Amino acid sequence: MTTTPGDRPDLPTVPDAELLRLDHQVCFSLHAASRAFGGFYRQALKDLGLTYSQYLVMLVLWEHGPQPVKAIGERLYLDSGTLSPLLKRLEAAGLVRRERSREDERSVLIEPTGEGADLRDRALAVPRNVLAATGLSVEEVLGLQDVLRRLTTALGEAADAA
Known part of the structure; x- marks a missing residue:
């Protein structure tokens, strides 16, 4: 069976079995990134207590x-x-x-x-240290933040409508 994009013509037709792959789950990518951030922040915030x-x-x-x-x-x-x-x-x-x-x-x-x-004052260095650790440019981080804000809004609206 194949899932169709419905009213989203920009979405490709993807076989259902492919949709179930862990590597294709946006939520898992966000979860893994969140855990990585958590580990980094544990170290970055240790001196601040x-x-x-x-x-x-x-x-x-x-x-x-x-x-x-x-x-x-x-x-x-x-x-x-x-x-x-x-x-x-x-x-x-x-x-x-x-x-x-x-x-x-x-x-x-x-x-x-x-x-x-x-x-x-002691926390001022944390954001720059985080930015450096991401390996992303400022522009990439700003773009990512924009996408994540839109994702959060869309999912919140979808949950409210359900």
């Missing part, structure tokens, strides 16, 4: 300042069950402070402490 997920939270706070937990979760595509323990560990490490919003007591604001803000 951060995990990759903690680094992402700090990036949001360094870029936008104090944020409600909900906004951080939306920005990082993390649910509260994943984000809450992460924030508790950052707070225990003295890098962030959690405080109920004065305007809405249901909302908890997260802000970097002085130590968390100072960590930003």
